[in-house]
Every structure is written in C-alpha cells, then in structure tokens.
Amino acid sequence: MFVALVLLFSIFVLFLIYLNGKYNENYWKRRNIKFYPKNKVTGLFWEYVTKDKSFFENFRELYREYRNDIAVGFGAFLTPALYIVEPTNIQHVLSTDFNAFNHRGIDVNERDKLADNILFMKGNRWKLMRHAMTPLFTVSKLKSMYYIIDKSAADFVILLKNNPNLWETKTFDTISSFSSAAIGAAVFGLSTNSIFDSPFLDMAREAFKSTLITDLKFALANISTSLFETLDIAIFKDHEKFFIHAIKQVLREREKENKKKHDFADLCIQIQNAGIMIDKDTGLQLEPTDELLAAQAFFFFIAGVEPTASVIFSTLIELGQYPEYLERLHKEIDITFDKCNNKMSYEIIGEMKFLDMVFSETLRLHPPIGFLRRQCIQDSMLPVGNLKVEKGTRIFTPVYEIHHDEKYHPDPEVFNPERFSPENKHKISDTTYMPFGRGNRICAGMRYATLQTKAGIIHLLRHFTVKAIIKEGGIRYRKQPVQVRLDNVDIKFIPRTL
16 A cells, blocks of 8 residues: 555656746747757756766856847746846846846745855845945045955965975865965954864865755756755754854954954944944845854955956966966066065056956956846846746856857967957957956955955966876866866976076
C-alpha cells in the first residue's frame, strides 16, 4: 500500500512538472517568442547545478543560438523567465523604464539579516537605503580615504617582496588578500595582524563559493520565489554572528573615539544619530539598526574583495600575454612615480590614460559579473518587437555576451586597450558596455572599486613584471553563480630592477 501511494504521488508530481513545462512553452509561443526547449521547468538552472561551469556560460550558449532574436523564453517554476538580447530592449529594462524593472528579482527571507542590503532590497525601501549609502563613495570621500588604499597597496608589495613563495602559485588568493586589507581599512576601519590570516578575508571567500548547497539555493531563488520563501532559505546565515558582532564593535569604538575618519563607520554613526529614515514620497520609515547597517557593510565588503581581486588578476593575466602593452604600462607608471616624487594621489591616478585604457578593456573582456537580473513589477512594453512584459516576469540581460559580440566590439576575443583610447572610446555605446551594470541600480561602489583596482595594479607593476601561466586545456572560468572569474591560469611575479 505504501509503495503504491509513493508511486501515485510521484506520478502526480511528474504530471504537475509536465503541465508547468507546457505552460512555460505555450506562454512564450502565444507571444511569438521562441522558447528554449531544454529543461522546461528548471531552465538553465538545472544545467548550472549539475555541470561544472559558471552560470553565465549557460547564457553564453543561449546567446549564440538566439542572438538574432529580440529575446528567448526559458524554463522557470510558475513564473515566466525571459532572456533579452537586443540592446535597445536591454536599455529599456535597465534604465528607460526603471519604475517597471527596479526589482532585482530575489526576495530574501527576513531571518537572513545580512541579505537585507541594497543589492536585494526593492522599491522605496531600496531607494531610502541607497540614498543613505551614496555619500560613502563620493569623490570627496574617495580623495580622503585614498591614502589608506595607497598604503595597503604599498604594504602589500613589501609583503610580496619578502615572500618569494607567493610569486607564482595561487596568486589570485594573494591578490584577494590585498583587496580585503584595502577595503577593510579604507571603508570600515577594520584591521588584522596579517592580511593573509584574516577572518574577514575567509568570510569574503566563503560568501559566494560554489558548493552543492549554495548552488541549490541560487537555483531555487531564481526558479521559484514562492518555494524559496516557503522553505525559509537563508543565503548568508553562516556569516551573521561573526560579521554583525564585528561591525557593532567598530561602531561602538567609533562613538567613543568621537574622531572623524570619513569611512563607513562615520556614515553609520551619522545615520543613526539622525534617527528614523523617512521616505518623503511615501512616508515609509526605516530604523537604522546595527543589524541593518551591518548588512550594508557585508555587501560592500564581499563586493570589494573577490570581484575587485578578479579584475586585478584578469588585468595581469592579459598583460602577461601582451609584452608590448605591459611595457607601455610600466613606462607610464614609472614616469608618473617620478613626476609625483613617489607620492600617488586620487587625482594623479585619474590622469593615467593608458592605465585607464587597460582597465576598461579588461572589464570588457572579463566583466566582474556575467549577466544582470530584474523582475517586472508592473506591465511594460519592450520597444523593439513591441513585446508586452507582464508583471512578475523575470528578466535576464547579457553582459559577458554583449561584451564579446563582434557586432559591437570587433575582434572581441582580442585584448586591445586601444578600443578605449581618447580617440576611440566614443565609439563604444553604454548599451553594449556595462561592466558595473546600468541604470539606477548600477554598482554603488563603482568608483571605489575602480580606485582600489588601479592602486593595486600601479604598485604591483611598479615593483614587479608579470608572466601569464596558461595551464593545459587553456583559459576557463571557475564555477560561480554570478561572477566571471578566470580559472586554469596563474601569474608569475618577477621583481623589477628600478
């Protein structure tokens, strides 16, 4: 009897899955949009969970097959999912009709305290928190904290010089230790005895590490919001106790010091002293508790460690394969150090044209994230194709694929910083180059990430040259839910004689 009941239940579940798949297929066919036939319920997320490749690579295959269409629908559970490939429609979703697409599409659960940050927040609550956090990364703030970033980079070079064993193995981990130290000191006022033995660095590495559990959470969050909420899944629960406690300590110590350092802790104290945050348009109120502010700190920290390290690593990998560009950047760095008497500043970095060209081309070739995601919160119409997008539809837009499309970037697989020379960069459209996202939800820490990355590259290449180590099988990408991170490669640091 028990076996029969299990069999009947299994048949019932499979029948529901079949119906859901047919619904997804018919939903897009009725709108004259092609439907990706593989995995009609779980879509690309089943591929991600079961195969050893980064999630954006599934979109890359989809893009190649449907690049001449305006969009393609794919499987999701009870919610339509659409992958948009046409740049004008991408612009519409990310910027033009922001009011209809201002939600990132993942609703985190209340008990997941560290996930209550501006990455996942939505609506007026997001607007209120984003506005409160904006002063942290203004030009004046970055100027005032640059000396800390610069010192972190200089200290990192000294440590690297004193440890030759770090010169050609696991150099990504070595670089990420600099990113952790820099953002920890400059933005949060955090410090440890050794940047290579930091619990904050360990936390940043673990936060988005691909494991079976994290991959399943990521897939479920994208396939079905209702199931994600029903199961009360928390993404960052494991880091909650440590990080919230650390931020509380920083805030209490800063209150006692009563000394301005122009960093995140100062901003938090200022926000808390101002009392309840109120949205003037809706009357929405938000209490700036330690936990809420720690959630913002958590997002800025993890976004400032591995993604920033990935850009530095990718830059050095490319330069290590193109000696002519490496030599040209060495010359610009050396000349700049000589001109400024070895004292770098925010303004001086901004004047380094070839560095900016190299940085921009690296972001095109290896953007920090491979795709963007939104959810429609009110019906909208995509201009190209007059496609109606209904409320609730999940939207995915390409980043990596657009950056690697020869229609927009000739010879897209070739590292060519000249694309971003003063004479050429006007040819590159904002709709086909968006390494930090696009629209009102563009990366809040974009300026800081740019400054930290450039500072790290400058100090490293002032004292070292690099050689790319491409292992057997060639360059690949590490399995990640969102990030684009090079794998099967390494860097060899070779000391320079100045």
